[in-house]
Amino acid sequence: MMGSALAVPLLDRGHEVRLVGTHLDREIVESLKSSGVHPKLNYELPPGIEYFFVEELDQAMRDVELVALGVSSAGVRWAGQQLGPWARRELPILMVAKGLEWSNGKLRVLPDVLREELPKSAGAIQPIAVGGPCIAGELARRVETCVVFAGREPATLARVAALANGAYYHVTTSSDLFGVEACAALKNAYAMGMAFGEGIHERRGGQPSSVALHNYEAAVFAQSVFEMQRIVRLLGGDPASAVGLPGVGDLDVTCNGGRTGRFGKLLGLGLGVKAATERMQGATLECLEILAVLKRALPELEQRRELDGAELPLLRHLIAVALDDQPIAMPFDRFFKSS
Amino acid sequence: MMGSALAVPLLDRGHEVRLVGTHLDREIVESLKSSGVHPKLNYELPPGIEYFFVEELDQAMRDVELVALGVSSAGVRWAGQQLGPWARRELPILMVAKGLEWSNGKLRVLPDVLREELPKSAGAIQPIAVGGPCIAGELARRVETCVVFAGREPATLARVAALANGAYYHVTTSSDLFGVEACAALKNAYAMGMAFGEGIHERRGGQPSSVALHNYEAAVFAQSVFEMQRIVRLLGGDPASAVGLPGVGDLDVTCNGGRTGRFGKLLGLGLGVKAATERMQGATLECLEILAVLKRALPELEQRRELDGAELPLLRHLIAVALDDQPIAMPFDRFFKSS
Numbered sequence: 250m251m252g253s254a255l256a257v258p259l260l261d262r263g264h265e266v267r268l269v270g271t272h273l274d275r276e277i278v279e280s281l282k283s284s285g286v287h288p289k290l291n292y293e294l295p296p297g298i299e300y301f302f303v304e305e306l307d308q309a310m311r312d313v314e315l316v317a318l319g320v321s322s323a324g325v326r327w328a329g330q331q332l333g334p335w336a337r338r339e340l341p342i343l344m345v346a347k348g349l350e351w352s353n354g355k356l357r358v359l360p361d362v363l364r365e366e367l368p369k370s371a372g373a374i375q376p377i378a379v380g381g382p383c384i385a386g387e388l389a390r391r392v393e394t395c396v397v398f399a400g401r402e403p404a405t406l407a408r409v410a411a412l413a414n415g416a417y418y419h420v421t422t423s424s425d426l427f428g429v430e431a432c433a434a435l436k437n438a439y440a441m442g443m444a445f446g447e448g449i450h451e452r453r454g455g456q457p458s459s460v461a462l463h464n465y466e467a468a469v470f471a472q473s474v475f476e477m478q479r480i481v482r483l484l485g486g487d488p489a490s491a492v493g494l495p496g497v498g499d500l501d502v503t504c505n506g507g508r509t510g511r512f513g514k515l516l517g518l519g520l521g522v523k524a525a526t527e528r529m530q531g532a533t534l535e536c537l538e539i540l541a542v543l544k545r546a547l548p549e550l551e552q553r554r555e556l557d558g559a560e561l562p563l564l565r566h567l568i569a570v571a572l573d574d575q576p577i578a579m580p581f582d583r584f585f586k587s588s
Numbered sequence: 589m590m591g592s593a594l595a596v597p598l599l600d601r602g603h604e605v606r607l608v609g610t611h612l613d614r615e616i617v618e619s620l621k622s623s624g625v626h627p628k629l630n631y632e633l634p635p636g637i638e639y640f641f642v643e644e645l646d647q648a649m650r651d652v653e654l655v656a657l658g659v660s661s662a663g664v665r666w667a668g669q670q671l672g673p674w675a676r677r678e679l680p681i682l683m684v685a686k687g688l689e690w691s692n693g694k695l696r697v698l699p700d701v702l703r704e705e706l707p708k709s710a711g712a713i714q715p716i717a718v719g720g721p722c723i724a725g726e727l728a729r730r731v732e733t734c735v736v737f738a739g740r741e742p743a744t745l746a747r748v749a750a751l752a753n754g755a756y757y758h759v760t761t762s763s764d765l766f767g768v769e770a771c772a773a774l775k776n777a778y779a780m781g782m783a784f785g786e787g788i789h790e791r792r793g794g795q796p797s798s799v800a801l802h803n804y805e806a807a808v809f810a811q812s813v814f815e816m817q818r819i820v821r822l823l824g825g826d827p828a829s830a831v832g833l834p835g836v837g838d839l840d841v842t843c844n845g846g847r848t849g850r851f852g853k854l855l856g857l858g859l860g861v862k863a864a865t866e867r868m869q870g871a872t873l874e875c876l877e878i879l880a881v882l883k884r885a886l887p888e889l890e891q892r893r894e895l896d897g898a899e900l901p902l903l904r905h906l907i908a909v910a911l912d913d914q915p916i917a918m919p920f921d922r923f924f925k926s927s
Binding site for chain 1: 720721722723725726727729731732733734758760798799800801802803804805806807809810811813814817831832833836837838840841844846918920921923924925
């Protein structure tokens, strides 16, 4: 969805845009080829974009000056292998995948995971990551959107930002790849926690109203930003990313009724993890993926004394509720305390 | 409303609570005395609170150990004069009023305005201010709420926080009186700007949906936090307040459908200031009050080179729209740039 949405501002900037589906996107590409309608965005993309099946990748890759990669976190290694034959230092890669990986005792961002799969002969390619609040369905409809492109090579970063920056797609840049990527991954976990409030309110018989559990939700929001700064520091990133577009901005936009929010609300209603997951009918729940990564990471980080056991009380409670099926009891008294 | 709501957690902590109305609150106090119902909170307060008219102030003030002041910003000087006879260094004052004053070429916080009106014989009383996300109607209904008490005297601050901290009213403390108070005042202006998006979406024929103008709103949210940090620094406060409960948290809660949001949405619908104000039927609009203060302050701060003309593009646009009746054209391309 996000890869397809990104095609719109690139097209509007006058670029030739070629959209390639993975083997999982067969029906989407067929629909786009025949009518221009993206069935998941529920929207007809503007004319001028060319569409390709994954087996037509070599056609699509001819003379490209930028690869924008829209696969989900699970597809990043696969995508790196597919792109191998074309990978070279001069061809920048822009990534919209969100996630963190825990491997070899380290939290790693997806651009670094992708790099592992690219051929060594391609030189040290530094992918650029996109952060900030961007609902794909809104970007496809040309809603004003502010994003951050983050990368380690200033010249490439500036060039790619200039290619994409346009009338309604406002691109700023950041050298803080760790911070921007960590926020993009974490926001789903924290947005799930904010949605507990809505579920609890409804369970108590409340109606949506200006008097509900907004105090509860806002306290969780502020603590989320507090903890995101801490986790960004753990990764060696800049906490300023957590209080800007990638953190505060993306967390805000994620609280507007997507999958994550619906799942969090179901937990707030008291359904329990199994029933709540069933209600989501197989939808990918990024919040559970990132929580599972952090559940593995926290004990080792504590053992190495990079983290104190009293830190991140909200994150620990989200893990307890969403992975270990504990009842919700938000630990407000442990909020806003530094180690 | 907030003063009355605050009576509930204080009562639940086992304190004897006496609620005094101003001369503007006559009907409210009459209703409370006869039935316990607060007509503006639309809620029956729990039994045990004693109610007083302003002319019964001397009865209410007998042997008190804390004064919690719930007047609006316009009433702060009046309240200081009323409290004069009882003011002494040992009697702490807790203030919920939100606002800034521009006088003698300086932005000033309300606790300092109050101090001017207290008798010099009372010694250097340092009022304590409350910040953070707290909708009065929710606090009165015992919704979990996290707030910050801010003050310059650590011992008094700790004592007052301990008096109020309870099962659902979670009090943390801060020495950053300037930062906490600035955020409390500014959030109304910025929340008005976030609500533009909802109005614009509706004007274009959109329905409330997970695809609307959420990208727009979230970008404005992140820029609001960016600018609040800058203004806090202007006042000599700590930018950390703007990214914590007083800034991020209070801004989030203010976007949940109060007066400020309704007014901002009307502007987004294209009504213009006059028509939008009329629709609000005389409701106090704190957003206009704080914007008027800043409209006076900005030129002088720039002249003194404490501020650059390119800074605070969002705030300047909010002033242009809400005070000078200019059309909305959010300056996204000027967002997220330091001076």
